[in-house]
Amino acid sequence: MGITIIILAIIILLLLITVAKLHPFVALILTAVGVGLAMGMPLIAPSPETPGIIDSIKAGLGNTLGFLAIVLALGTMLGKMMAESGGAERIAKTLIHRFGQKRVHWAMMIVAFLVGVPVFFQVGFVLLIPLVFTIAMETGISLVTIGIPLVAGLSVVHGLVPPHPAAMAAVGIFKADVGLTILYSLIVGLPTAVIAGPLFGKWIGTRLHKKVPAEIAEQLVQHNEAKELPGFWNTLFTILLPVILMLIASVANVTLDQASEAAKVMRFIGDPVVALLIATIYSFFSLGYARGFNRDKVLKLANDCLGPVANILLVIGAGGAFNKVLLDSGIGTQIADLAKHSHISPLLLGWGIAALIRIATGSATVAMMTAAGIVAPIAASIPGTNMELLVLATGAGSLILSHVNDSGFWMIKEYFGMTVKETFMTWTAMETIISVVALAFIALLNLIV
Numbered sequence: 001m002g003i004t005i006i007i008l009a010i011i012i013l014l015l016l017i018t019v020a021k022l023h024p025f026v027a028l029i030l031t032a033v034g035v036g037l038a039m040g041m042p043l044i045a046p047s048p049e050t051p052g053i054i055d056s057i058k059a060g061l062g063n064t065l066g067f068l069a070i071v072l073a074l075g076t077m078l079g080k081m082m083a084e085s086g087g088a089e090r091i092a093k094t095l096i097h098r099f100g101q102k103r104v105h106w107a108m109m110i111v112a113f114l115v116g117v118p119v120f121f122q123v124g125f126v127l128l129i130p131l132v133f134t135i136a137m138e139t140g141i142s143l144v145t146i147g148i149p150l151v152a153g154l155s156v157v158h159g160l161v162p163p164h165p166a167a168m169a170a171v172g173i174f175k176a177d178v179g180l181t182i183l184y185s186l187i188v189g190l191p192t193a194v195i196a197g198p199l200f201g202k203w204i205g206t207r208l209h210k211k212v213p214a215e216i217a218e219q220l221v222q223h224n225e226a227k228e229l230p231g232f233w234n235t236l237f238t239i240l241l242p243v244i245l246m247l248i249a250s251v252a253n254v255t256l257d258q259a260s261e262a263a264k265v266m267r268f269i270g271d272p273v274v275a276l277l278i279a280t281i282y283s284f285f286s287l288g289y290a291r292g293f294n295r296d297k298v299l300k301l302a303n304d305c306l307g308p309v310a311n312i313l314l315v316i317g318a319g320g321a322f323n324k325v326l327l328d329s330g331i332g333t334q335i336a337d338l339a340k341h342s343h344i345s346p347l348l349l350g351w352g353i354a355a356l357i358r359i360a361t362g363s364a365t366v367a368m369m370t371a372a373g374i375v376a377p378i379a380a381s382i383p384g385t386n387m388e389l390l391v392l393a394t395g396a397g398s399l400i401l402s403h404v405n406d407s408g409f410w411m412i413k414e415y416f417g418m419t420v421k422e423t424f425m426t427w428t429a430m431e432t433i434i435s436v437v438a439l440a441f442i443a444l445l446n447l448i449v
Contacts, residue, residue, distance in 0.1 A: 014360040028318035032325040039329035060324025061317040074276035080305035085287035087235035094232040105149045109197040112153025121158040133212045145205025152197030159399040161185040166368040173372040176387035179250020188441040196433040213417035245275035319369025346379040347393040354397030362406035367398035400435035
């Protein structure tokens with residue numbers, strides 16, 4: 001019964017988003033209510049021990065956003081400081097100088113991987129695309145050869161590497177270790193980005209030579225005028241500071257006595273909230289006041305950057321609500337019981353469910369959140385499941401086959417001046433390569449760890 005309900009719920013969720021064109025937030029909440037009703041959950045909790053539908057939705061949304069809203073706000077402020085100070089541009093220019101023009105596509109992948117850590121895909125793309133245009137115009141290299149490594153690096157980090165919101169939410173749902181997830185995501189993500197970025201980008205770029213669209217380049221490249229930029233190492237340290245702090249906490253968990261004060265302090269500063277808080281405050285000084293920004297300027301930048309993230313926060317919160325209703329309704333227990341007699345790997349299951357939802361809805365965030373909610377109780381019932389790798393497998397599935405129902409598809413098409421067919425040949429193919437190659441590396445890593 002429960003399995004049938006969850007299959008119908010996923011189908012209805014997809015139809016609400018793709019056919020009825022409902023906002024994913026509304027669709028997820030409606031589907032959560034429907035699942036609760038179908039499973040016989042009470043409308044309002046008769047007692048604290050028996051949650052009602054509305055109580056589950058409130059608890060799921062609140063528990064998810066209680067943590068992620070802080071992480072998202074701080075990460076966005078950090079990204080804004082990088083953009084306004086010219087820090088991201090400094091990293092790009094330095095690496096391009098070191099790599100040289102012939103290997104500039106490798107430099108763009110590394111730039112995107114580094115810059116993508118604290119910022120959203122769209123933010124990183126808009127931030128770095130003027131550099132791609134400038135390089136393409138100066139060298140005569142195909143825009144595809146330089147641009148694909150950029151979007152590959154950003155996409156890999158966006159889908160696999162915490163503290164990005166969906167990956168961070170999946171870490172919470174699967175109860176995975178943040179530091180270990182980051183470590184594994186780098187082991188998996190770097191070779192994946194190399195294959196889908198510089199290698200695939202050079203191959204497809206020789207077959208599809210695109211020039212920079214004149215009207216877009218006119219606006220973006222003009223803003224890239226010569227100016228004094230912050231130092232390379234200072235900027236790099238600012239970007240990677242939260243990752244370093246989280247990795248230190250994971251090392252402390254393995255090497256130190258957990259009752260010691262040193263272990264407690266390291267776990268505290270390595271908590272994602274504290275690590276991002278420290279890095280964000282540091283960025284106000286290293287990329288703000290040190291660059292001549294006054295207090296009013298820093299405050300304005302911090303205020304301005306928060307508005308655009310409201311949409312993704314709502315979708316993630318609704319995903320948490322849907323997940324909570326699945327758990328409280330007992331469906332998770334039924335699926336877990338069924339899974340005990342199944343031979344399907346939780347890694348493959350997480351990847352497959354996320355992939356199906358991604359293809360149908362176009363949203364990597366919805367795909368990752370929904371798949372995590374479904375697979376978490378199954379994984380918990382199977383001894384030996386590596387939860388950190390399960391986060392990565394679900395994230396990899398959520399990136400596959402971006403097409404016309406994904407806003408990213410149209411953004412790449414317009415900026416690169418491509419036709420729909422050319423966008424399928426480049427962007428869609430690249431996203432699918434990332435998804436499949438990452439799954440292969442995750443499977444290999446699973447044999448080792």
